Amino acid sequence: MLLDIKQLEKKYTDKQYALKNITFQVAKGEFLVIIGPSGAGKSTLIRSINQLVKPTGGNIYFNNEDVTAVTGAALRKLRSRIGMIFQHYNLISRTNVLKNVLHGRLGKVSALTSTFGLYSQEEREKAVALLKTVGLEEHLYKKTKELSGGQMQRVGICRALMQEPQLILADEPIASLDPKSSETVMSYLKKVTEEQQLTCIVNLHQVEIAKRYATRIIGIRAGEIVFDGRPEALTEEAIQHIYNQPAATQADNKDWPLVHGGEAIYG
Ligand SMILES: Nc1ncnc2c1ncn2[C@@H]1O[C@H](COP(=O)(O)OP(=O)(O)OP(=O)(O)O)[C@@H](O)[C@H]1O
Ligand SMILES: [Mg+2]
Incomplete structure (x- = not known):
């Protein structure tokens, strides 16, 4: 297995998990697209793979080598791949x-x-x-x-x-582009991945583009995987499930003041 992620966890602060219990494997040749709402943890996940972000728990095996354990020259060598x-x-x-x-x-x-x-x-x-x-x-x-x-x-x-490289990571490569340029860039990325038998993991906000190019889609919501499957399986219902955050209840927010007309009321 090219990439084997086990129980990955990241907390930037004590309060909240940016990633929690993330477990999945990526085989050579996959064109994996990660989707999810803003703040779901997509960038944190991608950046954990090459250790631009240091996870607080779990393991990431790249060619059977645990990237969370390497430093210095070994890390530079790993990043070069x-x-x-x-x-x-x-x-x-x-x-x-x-x-x-x-x-x-x-x-x-x-x-x-x-x-x-x-x-x-x-x-x-x-x-x-x-x-x-x-x-x-x-x-x-x-x-x-x-x-x-x-x-x-x-x-x-x-x-x-x-x-x-053996693996390409792309964090919202088309977010700054118009629709036509987005298609061009995605087509080339897909083409080179196939031609050179590479593996690609791409973060995207555009669900339609994800469905068109991905061989597999992972949906994350609030730091957890809530969808993992083929693009055909990403139904309207599945999309809703990924993007519709459950409404925050007063109980969830009890540490925070609810502001009414400028006045803080503690729920
Ligand atoms: N350097 C940081 N320090 C503290 N918290 C962070 C940091 N980077 C990200 N976070 C928090 O971690 C969570 C996940 O952020 P992340 O950037 O991975 O989300 P994302 O899915 O890439 O969002 P977007 O679609 O907006 O790019 C968010 O709650 C974010 O505020
Ligand atoms: Mg991001």
Whole structure:
């Protein structure tokens, strides 16, 4: 199993679980989309996998290695096998497209190589080939700040692929894009995942897009998995279940003052 998450738990503060009892496995080749309301824990989950967030309980096995137990050089090595795609692209705006993609090699090459930009001919060819796959061959030497959002995210995909990852994590990769660019970016992401036999985990807010591209969907609500299945199984009822938070009762909120007309009343 590529990824085996067991009883994962995260508490940022003592009061509330951001994630609770999260258990699932991901096999090679899956295109897994995670959906859920704002604050459900989607980013926390994705960021726990490469340890940008430190879980407070449970284990995450990536190729049978517990990522929650590794630090230092071992963690850097592990991260180099996991590509990350961000909502706001995280590109170097004044640097050209090709160089931004080559930066994906940073986890693999020596500090000297990265400082002086001494990438091999083979690496350059690979970067160009990747950019061709996502339709950006015309823009190799353009500064990334001159690109559209959709084009920037395609550079982001190439940069992630440049590190030859086994797993790609994407946290709302299309949240800043218009519908047409969103489709383009999702199509390319799906295409490269299939062609290169990768595995991809994507956080999305758009349920319709999730249904169209995912091989599997996980729904989280208030830090817990409430749906895990094939896109066809995600019925209207299931969607309601994921997104409709139970109305907070007065009893649930008894630690908090209820404000009426500016006056706090303790329930
Ligand atoms: N650094 C942090 N410190 C404290 N609490 C945090 C932190 N990051 C997230 N949280 C809390 O953890 C919970 C889950 O947040 P998370 O960002 O994972 O949700 P999300 O599903 O990604 O939401 P969104 O759809 O808005 O991106 C929320 O209640 C959030 O307020
Ligand atoms: Mg998020």
